[in-house]
Amino acid sequence: GAVVSQHPSWVICKSGTSVKIECRSLDFQATTMFWYRQFPKQSLMLMATSNEGSKATYEQGVEKDKFLINHASLTLSTLTVTSAHPEDSSFYICSARDQASGSLYEQYFGPGTRLTVT
């Protein structure tokens, strides 16, 4: 089946530093990828939609200058948390839409990245 990987799986950083998270579709092409954030015992919250070769679309309340998204190829999107603060600590999950899945618009999720800002 389709596989989406994320790297790193977990990261600890100091407040004020930047962290980059990678999301890769391993065996399919994804013109669209999504970035979610999930707090403990809560559902996934969509942060932004990333389209290959164009600017990401951010959900209301998500700072585009703080969460930089780059989707440079059909298999890779990156999320950079700039000037991280402790309140940015969360579980970040990406998903990739399989463009070959037709009208089902099948999405496959990555395993997530646990970010802890100290």
Place this chain on the structure above:
Amino acid sequence: KNQVEQSPQSLIILEGKNCTLQCNYTVSPFSNLRWYKQDTGRGPVSLTIMTFSENTKSNGRYTATLDADTKQSSLHITASQLSDSASYICVVTGGSGNTPLVFGKGTRLSVIA
């Protein structure tokens, strides 16, 4: 407003027992409904996906049903195992399908020996 409501919020069952999780949605127009299993600290994994015309879909011990008229879905787990302990999330796609997913808050299932 597009919403997905799941019940119960949490459930504890004995190993080997069956259980049914519920999902009601108000997403319109409707494209498809998916059930995901999310283990703690992991990303969601798809169990089933159903379009408007499908009433039932099975994946091993998991059977999902969909009633598009009442906008309800259920996920039935048969002969539960300890490894079934996870959050089960109902997700609905509206519009043409090429729109953001609407997530339920999930049901936290704990299977105990």
